[in-house]
Amino acid sequence: MSSADSTTAAEQPTTSSSGSAPPALPARLRALGSTTALWIFVVDILLVLLFGALSENGSFLTASSFRVLGLDAAEALILAVGISLLLGAGEIDLSLGAGLLLSSVFGGKVIIALAGSGTAVAAIIGLFACLGTGAAIGLVNGLVVTKLRVTSLIATLATMGIATGIANIATSGTDLSDIPASLQDDFGIRNLIGIPLPAFIALALWLVTWILFRSTRFGLRLLALGSNRGAAERSGLKVDAHLIAAFMLVGAMAGLAGFIDLTRFATTNLAGHQNDGLAAITAAVIGGTSLYGGRVSLGGVLAGTLLAVILQDGLVVIGLSAFYQLIAVGVVLIAAVNLDQRRTPGGLRLRLRR
Amino acid sequence: MLKKAHVGAALAALALASTMAACGSSSSSSSDSSSSSSGGSKKLNVAFVAALVNDSYFVTIKCGAQDEAKTLGVNLKWTGPTQNDVAKEISAFSAASITNPDAMVLAPFSNTGFGGAVRPLMKKGIPVALSGETLDPPDGLITYITDFLSGGNSLVDEIGRLTGGTGTMAIVADTTGNKTDSDRYTGLVPLLKQRYPNLKVLSPQYSQNSSARAASVTASLIQANPDLKLVYTTSGPEAVGGASAIAAAKAGDRIKQISFDSSPQQITLLKEGKLAATMAQSPYLSGQLSVRAAVDYVRAHPKGGPVPSSARIANTPTMLLTPANVNTTEAKRYQYLTQCGGTQGGSATS
Amino acid sequence: MSQPSDDTPDGPPDEHVLVRSAPGEPVISAHGIGKSYGHVRALHDVSLELRRGEVVALFGDNGAGKSTLTKCMCGVVTPDEGHLETPAGPIELHSIRDAEALGITTVHQDLALAPDLSVLENMFLGREVLATDWRRLLGVVSRREMADRADAALSELRINLPSVRIPVSDLSGGQKQAVAVARAAMWSNAGILMDEPTAALGTTQSDIVCELIRSTADRGLAVMVISHDIPRILDVADQVVVLRHGTVAMARPSSEISRRDVVDAMVGYHEHVGGHR
Ligand SMILES: Nc1ncnc2c1ncn2[C@@H]1O[C@H](COP(=O)(O)OP(=O)(O)OP(=O)(O)O)[C@@H](O)[C@H]1O
Ligand SMILES: [Mg+2]
Numbered sequence: 001m002s003s004a005d006s007t008t009a010a011e012q013p014t015t016s017s018s019g020s021a022p023p024a025l026p027a028r029l030r031a032l033g034s035t036t037a038l039w040i041f042v043v044d045i046l047l048v049l050l051f052g053a054l055s056e057n058g059s060f061l062t063a064s065s066f067r068v069l070g071l072d073a074a075e076a077l078i079l080a081v082g083i084s085l086l087l088g089a090g091e092i093d094l095s096l097g098a099g100l101l102l103s104s105v106f107g108g109k110v111i112i113a114l115a116g117s118g119t120a121v122a123a124i125i126g127l128f129a130c131l132g133t134g135a136a137i138g139l140v141n142g143l144v145v146t147k148l149r150v151t152s153l154i155a156t157l158a159t160m161g162i163a164t165g166i167a168n169i170a171t172s173g174t175d176l177s178d179i180p181a182s183l184q185d186d187f188g189i190r191n192l193i194g195i196p197l198p199a200f201i202a203l204a205l206w207l208v209t210w211i212l213f214r215s216t217r218f219g220l221r222l223l224a225l226g227s228n229r230g231a232a233e234r235s236g237l238k239v240d241a242h243l244i245a246a247f248m249l250v251g252a253m254a255g256l257a258g259f260i261d262l263t264r265f266a267t268t269n270l271a272g273h274q275n276d277g278l279a280a281i282t283a284a285v286i287g288g289t290s291l292y293g294g295r296v297s298l299g300g301v302l303a304g305t306l307l308a309v310i311l312q313d314g315l316v317v318i319g320l321s322a323f324y325q326l327i328a329v330g331v332v333l334i335a336a337v338n339l340d341q342r343r344t345p346g347g348l349r350l351r352l353r354r
Numbered sequence: 355m356l357k358k359a360h361v362g363a364a365l366a367a368l369a370l371a372s373t374m375a376a377c378g379s380s381s382s383s384s385s386d387s388s389s390s391s392s393g394g395s396k397k398l399n400v401a402f403v404a405a406l407v408n409d410s411y412f413v414t415i416k417c418g419a420q421d422e423a424k425t426l427g428v429n430l431k432w433t434g435p436t437q438n439d440v441a442k443e444i445s446a447f448s449a450a451s452i453t454n455p456d457a458m459v460l461a462p463f464s465n466t467g468f469g470g471a472v473r474p475l476m477k478k479g480i481p482v483a484l485s486g487e488t489l490d491p492p493d494g495l496i497t498y499i500t501d502f503l504s505g506g507n508s509l510v511d512e513i514g515r516l517t518g519g520t521g522t523m524a525i526v527a528d529t530t531g532n533k534t535d536s537d538r539y540t541g542l543v544p545l546l547k548q549r550y551p552n553l554k555v556l557s558p559q560y561s562q563n564s565s566a567r568a569a570s571v572t573a574s575l576i577q578a579n580p581d582l583k584l585v586y587t588t589s590g591p592e593a594v595g596g597a598s599a600i601a602a603a604k605a606g607d608r609i610k611q612i613s614f615d616s617s618p619q620q621i622t623l624l625k626e627g628k629l630a631a632t633m634a635q636s637p638y639l640s641g642q643l644s645v646r647a648a649v650d651y652v653r654a655h656p657k658g659g660p661v662p663s664s665a666r667i668a669n670t671p672t673m674l675l676t677p678a679n680v681n682t683t684e685a686k687r688y689q690y691l692t693q694c695g696g697t698q699g700g701s702a703t704s
Numbered sequence: 705m706s707q708p709s710d711d712t713p714d715g716p717p718d719e720h721v722l723v724r725s726a727p728g729e730p731v732i733s734a735h736g737i738g739k740s741y742g743h744v745r746a747l748h749d750v751s752l753e754l755r756r757g758e759v760v761a762l763f764g765d766n767g768a769g770k771s772t773l774t775k776c777m778c779g780v781v782t783p784d785e786g787h788l789e790t791p792a793g794p795i796e797l798h799s800i801r802d803a804e805a806l807g808i809t810t811v812h813q814d815l816a817l818a819p820d821l822s823v824l825e826n827m828f829l830g831r832e833v834l835a836t837d838w839r840r841l842l843g844v845v846s847r848r849e850m851a852d853r854a855d856a857a858l859s860e861l862r863i864n865l866p867s868v869r870i871p872v873s874d875l876s877g878g879q880k881q882a883v884a885v886a887r888a889a890m891w892s893n894a895g896i897l898m899d900e901p902t903a904a905l906g907t908t909q910s911d912i913v914c915e916l917i918r919s920t921a922d923r924g925l926a927v928m929v930i931s932h933d934i935p936r937i938l939d940v941a942d943q944v945v946v947l948r949h950g951t952v953a954m955a956r957p958s959s960e961i962s963r964r965d966v967v968d969a970m971v972g973y974h975e976h977v978g979g980h981r
Contacts, residue, residue, distance in 0.1 A: 168407070174413050177618035184601060217845050220821070220825055231818050234800060237829070264566075266622075271591065272567070295820050309570070
């Protein structure tokens with residue numbers, strides 16, 4: 001038998017042992033803080049500076065302006081964090097906006113019914129109603145995908161319609177009124193140490209999900225499911241159980257966003273959440289999360305969500321008229337993604353590794 | 355390969371979804387009475403196509419239409435999309451027209467796009483009455499439309515009162531290419547410029563029916579315009595978003611909001627002082643009158659024959675609701691309904 | 705944060721206590737195995753035995769039943785006839801997990817690696833090592849511990865990789881194959897079944913894998929290798945089994961036969977002409 005040194009250097013990297021190899025950027029770190037995410041963050045910062053310079057008296061660069069950004073980003077970030085869980089596992093959920101809506105409807109009905117027994121009690125039970133509704137939609141999605149073997153794209157498209165339909169039926173097509181307005185001041189538009197409470201919650205959820213992917217067995221296995229489903233199966237992973245859990249988690253996150261929506265506006269918004277799900281997917285994918293599973297960039301999710309919100313708010317602040325805004329958004333999206341694609345392959349990555 | 359198939363499936367699915375959403379909702383009501391005045395042997399079928407079924411303005415139209423159908427002893431079929439999208443409403447209209455109704459009522463989302471659908475029906479002898487919006491070129495049996503001129507004038511007065519004719523005013527509208535919505539501000543702007551040359555009116559921003567988007571736009575406008583005094587929101591979801599943004603900026607003292615429509619949310623905002631005024635239309639009346647016009651025509655022309663197109667317009671009244679008058683009996687008649695069977699019935703006058 | 709529970713053991717069998725004793729001791733044997741898919745009789749009356757320290761080469765034309773036999777022996781497929789036996793007695797395998805409980809692992813034809821995960825994550829997928837402190841309750845993994853063990857397993861097979869923390873997609877074909885073999889070796893303390901581990905590999909890469917096959921057997925494991933690369937595998941094999949139309953056409957020690965004998969057995973030449981040259 002020939003010995004190991006019969007192999008060429010090209011086949012077997014020259015280092016004598018893996019211990020003395022140059023420290024590579026750990027795979028997990030690379031997956032979570034991808035260079036794409038970094039680039040989108042750079043674009044975010046450039047845009048903030050640009051809008052700051054173009055806005056009157058630099059009004060875009062003030063604390064109150066950042067509060068506005070934070071409040072506007074909260075719901076979108078929660079949905080984008082949620083979708084990253086599923087994209088990582090190689091699945092998709094188009095029903096997030098509908099889940100948000102139906103959760104806010106059921107949560108709102110609970111709050112209205114319990115308003116007599118005190119706002120705090122009503123709010124807490126309402127929150128659980130929202131989370132429960134969202135998780136229930138997730139459970140349905142998960143069961144349809146795993147047990148009925150319907151691809152998640154079609155399954156969640158169907159539940160999107162079903163959930164929207166139920167929301168409209170439950171409200172007879174008119175948004176809820178009679179939600180106590182105090183909920184707004186106590187939660188939806190409340191600031192904690194100068195930061196909007198919903199933004200706090202969204203950031204906390206983002207952090208928890210980041211840790212989930214970085215450090216936990218569950219996160220690892222979700223990525224394995226998205227990376228090579230067959231391999232994950234043959235490694236003995238309980239594929240269905242993991243997928244159902246992921247769908248339920250994401251559904252509950254949509255429910256959380258629904259609760260925030262409810263308390264921020266003290267009503268529902270039946271016709272206003274059609275684009276939420278797609279916006280979440282867009283934010284995640286712009287930030288470097290793969291549409292085909294296995295690769296998630298939580299940094300990118302944050303950067304991509306912020307990009308959308310900065311554009312949305314900044315263009316209004318600098319006084320660009322609505323029609324030009326559409327063009328500007330399109331141009332910036334292409335430019336941002338192109339900037340990421342055009343960087344010297346591996347250049348930034350190599351430097352990061354040093 | 356696999357990925358391409360994936361994307362292809364995505365597109366197919368989305369196409370399918372939009373087709374399905376086109377027939378988002380329908381319900382029908384009929385009366386059991388046989389009080390049909392023209393002694394017809396069969397009950398007439400009237401199809402009503404709304405621009406958006408999950409909106410209190412259209413729910414109120416529906417109530418008016420249903421009550422009138424009952425009074426007249428005809429069947430009413432109510433349908434329309436669950437999203438503000440003219441293409442979806444056109445396909446809902448086509449779907450309704452192939453059910454062979456005796457008459458139709460259309461509350462168009464947009465003044466264009468329906469010509470190809472309405473005209474052939476009229477030629478076939480099926481009258482199409484319009485509610486809320488004219489068609490361009492003029493078409494249909496008759497159009498019941500809100501009196502934007504007099505409504506606009508009282509809005510202009512109120513804006514002058516609230517701003518003193520100075521400072522900046524913002525407009526948060528619904529969607530672009532939506533004439534029902536743009537009617538609420540395009541006529542207003544020149545009037546304002548003429549009456550209050552010192553009032554700066556910003557170009558409209560759009561919210562896509564989303565309260566969240568309206569809030570973000572309003573918040574950004576507050577940031578950008580230190581002398582912002584007034585936000586004009588063109589319907590319910592925008593008013594909700596605007597109010598939330600103003601409250602979040604703790605700017606309720608210096609920035610007032612006025613709006614269009616009188617959804618339950620807007621009435622709540624009025625009562626809470628988060629809305630200085632809102633322009634209420636008469637959707638219930640519009641629903642009643644348009645159904646009555648369509649049925650009357652069919653009964654007056656038992657032999658059928660082409661229905662002549664008409665540019666005839668009948669105005670329905672408006673009322674500017676304010677915190678001061680919101681609780682009056684008259685104001686109550688202008689508040690939109692969340693479900694039918696309320697107290698507005700019988701308020702119609704011919 | 706609900707997390708599906710899992711009954712997989714957290715740690716690998718301790719590779720340092722690996723039974724190196726008793727070379728030649730049988731690990732698993734097949735007796736009169738038969739398997740049909742509808743009208744297709746994929747296997748009929750196949751018997752064979754895997755012993756510690758021995759490499760059994762399984763040859764056969766396309767469709768001869770090699771993969772089906774492998775699947776029977778690793779629990780993916782249940783045979784219609786015959787049975788499997790371990791030194792402890794007859795046994796039925798209902799899933800890949802059952803085979804792994806016996807210390808028998810499989811290198812699948814497609815390698816079954818998740819390209820986006822790192823080498824160490826792949827090697828521990830389904831058997832992750834959790835942190836030892838309170839974080840264990842949250843399902844937090846101990847990457848350091850896993851990296852140390854993966855490094856040890858790789859170096860035992862003299863596999864050199866830049867790092868066990870790089871994603872598998874960054875590896876060459878040969879390195880991926882090596883990782884798949886190393887993973888199977890790491891979780892095996894009895895036998896490894898390899899379905900075409902050198903398919904689609906270049907000459908140099910095939911040599912690496914053959915080297916791994918030999919060193920794995922030398923560690924005291926039983927190895928079964930399926931391949932169409934007859935000369936190369938013949939070199940590392942101790943025993944040769946040739947399947948033809950689902951039955952054993954030849955079973956002899958590799959030292960007694962040439963490459964020509966194998967080919968003749970595969971195509972059934974000796975049956976018609978009689979004997980070998
Ligand atoms: N799942 C199945 N369903 C039906 N027939 C099958 C199935 N799997 C294998 N067969 C048939 O069983 C026979 C043996 O197949 P097997 O995959 O074991 O062959 P093989 O020796 O591995 O061939 P190759 O060298 O091409 O991999 C073939 O005729 C094949 O068509
Ligand atoms: Mg095979």
